[in-house]
Amino acid sequence: MAFRDNAKQKLSKSILEMKFMKRSKEKAQREQEAEDGQAMFSDVITEDMKHGACKYIIEPSFVPCENLIVGRLAFLGMNPEIERIMELEEQEKIMKWDSRNEKEVSDREMAHRYNTLVGTVSRKFNTKRDNRTLQDEEAGPRKKKMKFLKPSCD
16 A cells, blocks of 8 residues: 555546446546646646636727727718718617617606505515504494394293
8 A cells, every 4th residue: 555656546448338337437537638638738827827716808809998990981971881881880879879778667657656566565574463454444444343142032
């Protein structure tokens, strides 16, 4: 035992081919692929990359960073087709911006819906006793419950 390597011993291929060793075979393959990947990219990947979270976004182009216009430009009637395309793109941007800011529900209607929603949610968390008192308040004054009268034997 003293002569064993610290490295993990690997199983032979013939043993891994047996039916009951399928999981072990898959695990061994995954470990081997991980080792190969680490060997290939060992000069590129640093220890900080392995242990640290990704703090940066790598963008291959600076166009989205600077909000630049992609494509051809034309000014002063030099290329009317491109100028028309530019106008259409500008109109599409304005339409998208307007559609995002457009209200589907008016403020009054929203306030009314919110008010009814608050009542509905508060009723959901009431206990049975609270529900009985609410029903009594809605029904009005309480009538005395009629008791059972014994029949008279006359």
